[in-house]
Amino acid sequence: MEDIVTGTNIVKIFGTGEEQVRALNSVNAQIKRGEFTAVMGPSGSGKTTLLHVLSGMDSISSGSVKFMDKELSGLSEDGLADIRRTKMGFIFQQPAMLKNLNLLDNIILPAALGGRRAAAGSVQKAKALMKEMGIGGLEHRDTRAVSGGQLQRAGICRALMNHPEILFADEPTGALNSKSAEEIMGLLVDINRNGTAILLVTHDALVAAKADRVLFTKDGAIVSDLLLQKFSETDMGARTKRVLTRMAAIGI
Template structure:
């Protein structure tokens, strides 16, 4: 299995002089094609910072980040933007949707910016994705008139519009109830089964237990990993127990 991303000796710091500290402290990480991986740790441990660094959304002071053989730190802002737009998808805890646009228009907006001549095919693709995730009937709905889980589904549709090779998800279920969390994780599982790599940052052991590899962070370092078999839908309690036991062992 080929590697989608390699991060080597990554260092990222915040603050100045005596208050300066490394949020990422000599981190090495690899993510493989089609892998479903999660990152756990205390608030401030560096989880989200790692996600932003690996996706090229934030630069680092030191280290090398390679995406599909290309050194992200050697690319221009325009080149990075092209990669993020065409090769990566992003899902955040609070989807950044525009209030003056309906659900469908929010989903197609990034794609329409690049390719207005193919508007009809873009809209059709969005409708196919909306049907797939169960929000087809909401295409004309204002974003203020849908639930948090429905908004997150719209965010996932938008992330999938470019057929990305990897999706970066930063606490995608953090603002959702347990039912919506399970539904969103079911969607991620289906997306991953179809071949898209996914990296999820989460505090939730039940979310992490659905992934194949959990990286545990502490004070800016990846201090341990837990590998699990691919989730088959039947052993979630045992998997959660493994995750929580590892968290207790590591003091996370």
């Protein structure tokens, strides 16, 4: 499989002088088309920063980040915004929904921002996605009148509106109970099986065990790359044990 995202010698520095922090230190990372990759590491290890720079949400201090062979640092803000809107989807721990819009209007927002052509048929598509994600019939609900799991499902619908090549997910199950978290991960696995690449940041070994591979970060570097394809998708015990064993080995 070809790489969809390639990061080469990425350095990310926050602050200046004595306050300077090197969040990423010469990191190399490749995400292949259709691959499900999880990123794990202790707080402050650089995992969320890595997701932000690989998605173009944040700039790099030096190095290179290419998305589908396009150098992100060479694009204008409008160019970056266009790629994020049309080729990428984003899922966060707390979905950033507009409180003055109902669930349906929040979901179709990315398509509406793309102009009339992109918005054509967006209501029907959004309703179909909502049904697929198990929240059909809640189109006109206020965002404050649904559960956390339902709101996260709406966030996934919104992320899928423009047929993204890759989903970037930052702790998508972090604010959910165990039942809702399992359901959301089941949806993400299904989305990945249909061909969409996923890069997911998590602190939960059970979540990471769903991925094809796990990148472990520590002190601003990727210190281990664990492949899980050799384990059966249904043998979550073996997959989770492998993740936990690697975490212990590298001191995470």
